[in-house]
Amino acid sequence: MRQDNQSSVSEFLLLGLPVQPEEQGMYCALFLAMYLTTVLGNLLIILLIRLDSCLHTPMYFFLSHLALTDISFSSVTAPKMLMNMLMQTQSISYAGCISQAYFSILFGSLDSFLLTSMAYDRYVAICHPLHYPRIMSQNLCFLLVIVSWVLSFASALVHTLLLTRLSFFRDNTLHHFFCELAALIKLSSSDTTINELVILTVGTVVISVPFVCILVSYGHIGATILRRPSIKGICKALSTCGSHLCVVSLYYGAIIGLYFVPSSDGSKDKDVIVSVFYSLVTPMLNPFIYSLRNRDMKGALENVLSRGIFSA
Numbered sequence: 001m002r003q004d005n006q007s008s009v010s011e012f013l014l015l016g017l018p019v020q021p022e023e024q025g026m027y028c029a030l031f032l033a034m035y036l037t038t039v040l041g042n043l044l045i046i047l048l049i050r051l052d053s054c055l056h057t058p059m060y061f062f063l064s065h066l067a068l069t070d071i072s073f074s075s076v077t078a079p080k081m082l083m084n085m086l087m088q089t090q091s092i093s094y095a096g097c098i099s100q101a102y103f104s105i106l107f108g109s110l111d112s113f114l115l116t117s118m119a120y121d122r123y124v125a126i127c128h129p130l131h132y133p134r135i136m137s138q139n140l141c142f143l144l145v146i147v148s149w150v151l152s153f154a155s156a157l158v159h160t161l162l163l164t165r166l167s168f169f170r171d172n173t174l175h176h177f178f179c180e181l182a183a184l185i186k187l188s189s190s191d192t193t194i195n196e197l198v199i200l201t202v203g204t205v206v207i208s209v210p211f212v213c214i215l216v217s218y219g220h221i222g223a224t225i226l227r228r229p230s231i232k233g234i235c236k237a238l239s240t241c242g243s244h245l246c247v248v249s250l251y252y253g254a255i256i257g258l259y260f261v262p263s264s265d266g267s268k269d270k271d272v273i274v275s276v277f278y279s280l281v282t283p284m285l286n287p288f289i290y291s292l293r294n295r296d297m298k299g300a301l302e303n304v305l306s307r308g309i310f311s312a
Contacts, residue, residue: 009172012097013090016081016177017276018269028085034284035078041287042067045297052300058136059125062118063290065145066247069114070283073107076100077178077279084177097179101163104279105181106156109206113148115248116210120144122241123217127224155202162198166190175268180275182259203259211252218245246289247282254278 019027045067049055080100084090092100124135159181166188176183181199185192221241258274291297 009094009168011091011093011172012168012179013173014081014084014092014177014179015090015173015175016084018272024085024088028082031078031085031280032082034280035074035082038074038078038280038284038287039071041284041291042071044301045287045290048297048300048304051304055296055300058121058141059118060296061141062114062121062145065148066111066114066118067286069107069110070286073104073111074280074283076103076107081177092179097184098160098164100179101181101184102156102160104178105159106152108279109152109155110148111251112206112210113151114145115244115251116213117141117144117148118244119214119217119248122244123220126221126241151206155206158198158202159195162195166192166195176272176275178275178279183271207252207255207259214248243290243294247286250282250285251278254282 017027046064049060049064077100080092080096084092121136125132128135163181163184166185167190168187169189171187174180174183174187185195185199188195218241254274254277258271258278291301
């Protein structure tokens, strides 16, 4: 008997967002605008960092990878959701669902590791400014990004391989707009003890440990500022750390709300709404945060626009 190792369904049904049918068109237009804003805004960040030599620093190196990750993360969920809303369909193939779960875990984990690398960069820049060029060398920056990719790939692969071992005999309807790992595990008719144990273990490595590292980094930054209190020092710290802190708050706030705040069986809509914020809203807001709160990015945009006007 191989029923325990194989799924009995060929497709899943995604119920989508908790909105009324007559409101589907309005929400489809809204999320299409959000998705396009995410893609174009993050592409603009990547382009500015590429074109302006003043932004060729470790912080913006990590930011360019974060922007690429945000584009990829949104592209995993938004196009399928929009297509289902436009075509008035709810189905997704079994292979498509597993692939969507894999890539959502991959890019979600990568976001966490990149934010941690950026926090470490800010810690070195403020707490050890004289040693910053030596510590944050090009080799270390590349190593941090490569390690982030490897750990994210391993995390997604482990979860996906365990997911393919589950059976889905009882139901194939997901109360979600994409194939989210926790929703799939709840839907399974198999024993999910190992999956839940791995989620707890890997989640500690991917979410909890990076979050603690970020808190420790900013704890040291705060202590350094308090030891040398000055208006200029505080303004400099806020200008370099403010944008990153906003993004960290949005990302981990959504993660905590989704996975660490207990929810009753009747609050599935809450999970869907928080997932929208986590996978679509946060990636869209990142370009605005880094462009509106960051003088370097605004200066780079002005330089690129002025060069474009003069060349025209």
